[in-house]
Amino acid sequence: MASNETVTIAGGGLAGSEAAWQLASRGVRVRLFEMRPDKKSPAHRTGDLAELVCSNSLGADRPTSPAGILKEELRRLDSLTMRCAAQARIPAGGALAVDGRICSGLVTDAVTRSPGIELIRQETLAIPAGPAIIAAGPLMSGGIAEGIRDIVGESCLSFFDAAAPIVALDSVDINRAYRAGRYGQCDDYINCPLDREQYEAFQRELASAERALQHGGGVADGNRKPRYFEGCLPIEVMAERGQDTLRYGPMRPVGLPDPSTGKTPYAVVQLRRDNAEGTLYNMVGFQTNLKWPEQERVFRMIPALENAEFVRKGVMHENAFVCAPRVLDRFMRPRRGDAAVRSDLFLAGQITGVEGYVESVASGLAVALNMSALLAGRPMPEWPPETAIGSLLRYISTAEPKSFQPMNVNLGIFPPLDGQKTKKTPGHKKLSKQDRSLLFAERSQAALEKFLEQYKI
Ligand SMILES: Cc1cc2nc3c(=O)[nH]c(=O)nc-3n(C[C@H](O)[C@H](O)[C@H](O)COP(=O)(O)OP(=O)(O)OC[C@H]3O[C@@H](n4cnc5c(N)ncnc54)[C@H](O)[C@@H]3O)c2cc1C
Known part of the structure; x- marks a missing residue:
């Protein structure tokens, strides 16, 4: 049963849009505030x-990979984002890649048309009164950031995150590249090979190239040493860590032999399709904070990109999140001590310390279910940790606060499998990684079904 109260959501990003949709589809009225297009984010x-x-990648989609398990759970819960992603999907081997404009256009249409949602194109300047979800994202605007800081104290942390450049396909020298997916799984990627000499010259230039100023006044290579998210290091930071770091990271050639020679190159830069028309390609793993002319100079050292047109340069931004294990309860409400500051105020998305598009969607969905239960006077759902959503929520609310960093879904945050099940009999040989992943996936499905039944979701 829905309450008569209207929920205010600040931020119509991945988490806020999903939360609005989930609430509206449960009969809860929503006012969704989005500051764009009038006020831009960086x-x-x-x-x-x-x-x-x-x-434009939403990550792995194999149903047995951790990211795939999370997606299956979201689909089972009728996630709007997953529905739109399916319609906007473009080929990318085992990953779920989408045409970003189509996908967000579909979400925008669905939210705009929903009779239960009032979309207000306005910046939220303070923490709203009444039931509210703050989903203003890692680049939230000033007023709301202050509001959160007032509530949770100085535990709003930040680190630096970067985006990769996009190139126009017709500017890529396809004669010096080849189409293939790793281990022949698909041919959706364009691979730009480098020989040893080319790679070493590239690595040297990349490590020493000039970096850009930070938004917010800091200097990346100056006095203020930026804290990076280890899962999304700028390519130049990887380059300076060692001559071979890139060859074992984003420029890993293994499983990518050139079909015309059968030989595996010394290093490879992969390009992944970025739009439905297939005219734009994203440089995989090449998030960067180099000055824009430096990006052109250094990336054009990759033979197939000698004349590349970079339609979007890489950029770097400050990325804010709260120290969830210290300041949020397990339902994602700001707390002081053990008590929620306000029973009807929730945070959702990347600011809670989940990391990634799909994780943010999951956070928005989970918080919407919490809010909907609260307004209906029912107990808020306790997510089973065996599910990907449950394990993420559990991780961010119970991790060690001192070293807390935003977290992607991964098998390490799931509870371990029952010891007996992971051994083959007779001889107690360990199961293969694939068989283990299958057990995780099956366990999550079973736990989710039980959970849905228990809470009548
Ligand atoms: C530069 C950068 C690159 C990233 N690259 C990736 C990537 O490649 N893959 C990946 O999985 N994740 C990436 N991330 C993480 C990504 O931000 C999150 O995965 C995801 O977008 C977070 O979802 P969200 O809903 O929490 O925030 P967002 O999607 O950012 O949504 C927040 C929304 O709130 C709005 N807003 C902010 N303040 C206000 C206000 N006061 N009033 C009203 N509206 C407001 C914003 O305009 C925005 O629409 C990146 C993040 C950054 C900053």
């Missing part, structure tokens, strides 16, 4: 809801 480019600010 990374968003459009006025669309649920814009993907960088890569």
Whole structure:
């Protein structure tokens, strides 16, 4: 049963749009505030809801991979974002890649048309009164950031995150590249090979190239040493860590032999399709904070990109999140001590310390279910940790606060499998990684079904 109260959501990004949709589909009225297009963020480019600010990949989609398990759970819960992603999907091997403009356009249409949602194109300047979800994202605007800081104290942390450049396909020298997916899984990627000499010259230039000023006044290579998210290091930072770091990272050639010679190159830069027309390609793993002319100079050392047109340069931004294990309860409400500051105020999305598009969607969905239960006077759902959503929520509310960093979904945050099940009999040989992943996936499905039944979701 829905309450008569209207929920205010600040931020129509990945988490806020999903939360609005989930609430409206449960009969809860929503006022969704989105500051764009009038007020811009440093990374968003459009006025669309649920814009993907960088890569167009939503990560692995194999149902047994951790990211795939999370997606299956979201689909089972009728996630709007997953529905739109399916319609906007473009080929990318085992990954779920989308045309970002189409995907966010579909989300925007669905939210705009929903009779239960009033979309207000206005910046939220303070923490709203009444039931509210703050989903203003890692680049939230000033007023709301102050409001959160007032509530949670000085535990609003930040680190630096970067986006990768996009090149126009017709400017890529396809004669010096080849199409293939790793281990022959698909041919959706364009691979730009480098021989040893080319790679070593590239690595040297990249490591010493000039970096850009930070938004917010800091200097990346100056006095203020930026804290990077280790899962999304700028390519130049990887280059300076060692001569071979890139060859074991984003420029890894293994499983990518050139079909014309059968030989594996010394290093490879992969390009992944970025739009439905296939005219734009994203440089995979090449998030960067180099000055724009430096990006052109250094990236054009990659033979196939000698004349590349960079339609979007890489950029770097400050990225804010709260120290969730210290300041949020397990339902994602700001707390002081053990008590929620306000029973009807929730945070959702990347500011809670989940990392990534799909994780942010999951956070928005979970918080919407919490809010909907609260307003209906029912107990808020306790997510089973065996599910990907449950394990993420559990991780961010119970991790070690001192070293807390935003977290992607991964098998390490799931509870371990029952010891007996992971051994093959007779002889107690360990199961293969694939068989283990299958057990995780099956366990998550079973736990989710039980959970849905228990809470009548
Ligand atoms: C530069 C950069 C690159 C990234 N690249 C990737 C990537 O490649 N892959 C990946 O998985 N994740 C990436 N991320 C992480 C990404 O931000 C999150 O995965 C995801 O967008 C977070 O979802 P969200 O809903 O929390 O925030 P967002 O999607 O950012 O949504 C927040 C929304 O709130 C709005 N807003 C902010 N303040 C206010 C206010 N006061 N009033 C009203 N509206 C407001 C914003 O305009 C925005 O629409 C990147 C992040 C950054 C900053």
